[in-house]
């Protein structure tokens with residue numbers, strides 16, 4: 001009875017329903033503690049590109065990063081790109097469910113606020129080409145970056161980088177074609193950039209997009225570039 005009345009009081013104070021199971025969450029977060037615990041969190045990953053690694057992996061870096069380190073210094077991914085996280089991201093991207101942004105952004109901010117390493121001074125969302133932006137009406141990476149920036153007190157600049165070509169999805173291409181597909185895809189606008197930057201996106205698939213954008217940002221003057229994504233495929 002006490003439990004029931006506590007739940008009732010919580011639901012009055014925090015009327016959020018879980019996005020996944022519909023239960024009252026009892027907090028401001030729209031994901032209940034059960035669904036949060038059951039989500040596919042990445043437990044062990046390459047410290048440079050965040051590729052999930054087996055729990056007993058001997059090295060801190062994956063084989064790709066050992067052979068050919070990417071242009072970015074480190075990457076943070078919260079989840080494997082698997083159910084139910086892939087469902088949330090698809091809802092955001094393809095069903096215009098912008099209400100999912102605060103949930104994903106809060107999870108990202110909470111994870112990053114805990115770390116010991118210094119936070120960046122600038123957030124840069126992976127830009128969409130203007131054709132794609134017109135079709136979708138918003139860039140999910142920009143929406144995430146703005147919200148995370150507000151929560152962590154970091155400046156966000158969604159106009160710094162431009163996508164010059166409407167590149168085809170990387171997942172549909174062979175490894176060589178991926179590199180060619182992204183050549184000259186991005187440019188930095190204005191007077192360049194300096195200091196420590198984090199690139200923000202919803203999903204990291206092959207890592208080629210983040211790598212290309214990091215390369216362009218470093219060429220424009222960034223000293224350190226990291227990548228923050230909600231989910232990592234692979």
Ligand SMILES: [Zn+2]
Pocket residue numbers: 018019020021022023031032033034035036
């Ligand atoms: Zn739930």
Ligand SMILES: [Zn+2]
Pocket residue numbers: 046047048049050051061062063064065066
């Ligand atoms: Zn790696």
